[in-house]
Amino acid sequence: MPRRVLSAALAALALSAALAGCVRNDAAAAGIDVAISDDTCAVSASTSPAGAVEFRLENTGTDVSEFEILAEDKLRIAGEKENVTPGQTVSYVAQLEPGTYFTGCKFQMVGAPIGLTEFTVTGEASTSGDQAAAGEAVTGYLAYVRSQVGELVPAVAALADAYATGDDETARSLFAAARVPYERIEPTAEAFGDLDPKIDYREVDAVAEGLDWTGFHRIEKDLWPPAAGDLNSDGADALAGWSPSTPEQRRQFADRLVADVAQLQELVTEDSFSVTLADISNGAIALLDEVAVGKISGEEDWWSHTDLSDFAANVDGASVAFELVRPLAADSDDGTELTTEISGRFDDLRALLAEHGSLEEGFTSYAEVDDASRKTLSDAVNALAEPLSRLTATVLAAQ
Structure with a gap:
């Protein structure tokens, strides 16, 4: 992207x-x-x-x-x-x-x-201060990112193997799910220079910046190849300058994606890797921006039409970031009202997404989502974006 x-x-x-x-x-x-x-x-x-x-x-x-x-x-x-x-x-x-x-x-x-099994903790809440809460938010977010990348590694390996060996039916069935952990933590790769372009650039972006086009979306176009007369997301001829990858090229693209994801895992598991409270709260905002920029328009997964899966994963990641800093935000002036509003907007957006499927059972092809439904989703994203845009300032005001 x-x-x-x-x-x-x-x-x-x-x-x-x-x-x-x-x-x-x-x-x-x-x-x-x-x-x-x-x-x-x-x-x-x-x-x-x-x-x-x-x-x-x-x-x-x-x-x-x-x-x-x-x-x-x-x-x-x-x-x-x-x-x-x-x-x-x-x-x-x-x-x-x-x-x-x-x-x-x-x-x-x-x-x-x-x-997973349910575990209940009873009794009274502690009176830990803001500093302890901030530390817990950072620790929790680092663990979340590392865990997501831990899920990404084997999911990408399975997708890459099916794609490289020509088992397109299996690869198509794995594509959306393999992207979910990445979409939940997408700003992570964006923080590491050219790693996101290698993993997740669309064709039009790679061409515009003069980069080699690799990663998820290079594989996507091979798995859902365009026909004569089809257009790219920028309106250009989809076949211009592109042809299906040879078996040798498929192996190269598969190995490259596996290696880039392995590098991402290495970077986020280094002892020196950390985040700030602003990184966490801004990460929630950034992920919602991802929805507004690429998912609502259908530009992200142009060939597979699996945009709703990416959409839901972005919302998951934004929600996790919000919940981790929520106790801090609620301690500031008017913070309780803001966090209550954000939480309700998340619920509204999830309810709308649920009308089209789920990550567990799969989503409707975005090509089948009509303009009215897309606008309803867009309106819900915008309704959440406004209060969420105030989250970072509220969190930092509590420090």
Whole structure:
């Protein structure tokens, strides 16, 4: 997609599966056992009092694993313990406020968690100050970005393999889902120079900037090739200067995308990688801009018409960023009113998207969404964009 003048920010993990293993419903007063294997993640209790909650992790599997505690939206990460090696038993303590959470494990620390199970924290909220809340927001967002990239790596590998081997039917079925983790955190790659152009530029943008056209959308055009008379999103002849990739070229494009995504993972997992509160809140704004600029018009996924999937992923990422800084924003003057309005606008937008499908079940082809429905979606985006544009100033005013 085009390089935009956006704040260097980060954004947004949809995690869904079923957790294997039994769960006890009593409070965990003396610590909670978590039995980890290659395909199970059994938590010994489903409730705990608020405060410092100890999880005793035992990995009996064949490879490294990761334990995660997700917030109620199943997107934000409230706590995680990485690098639990085979045969290891380790204690992990998470500071948890009252509320509903979900626990899960990641085999080899990539992909979606093996499963999720509800975990309830009871009692009274702590009186932690703004500094602690700010630290929690940053820690939570870094974990979210890294987790999303962890899902992106295997999803892209599967897409690239199907595409390179000529299994177009499978590759088409994987295309939209493979893009979801990237679209949730898209400003991350934009913060790393030319990485986003390599991964996600459309043909018209690459040509305009004189760049080699690679990445998702190069693969997309091969998978949904244009016919004579078809036009690019800029109105030019779709066949001018383009021809279907040869098997050798397909392998090159597939390997390049896999390598670029691997580089993204390396960058976001470096110890020096961090974000600020402004990065987080501006990331929410940036992701909504992505919707307004490319998704509503249908320009983003011009050949596959999978724009609604990207749309929903951008909204997920923006929502996660907002929820992480929401406690800080609510502490400032008029912050409660603003955050309540933003939350309601997110709900409205999600409800409209749900009329066309879901990330889990798939969305209607955007080519089948009529102009009236597109305008309704656009109006909802604009209604959210206005209060969301005030989020960064409100968050920083609370510091």
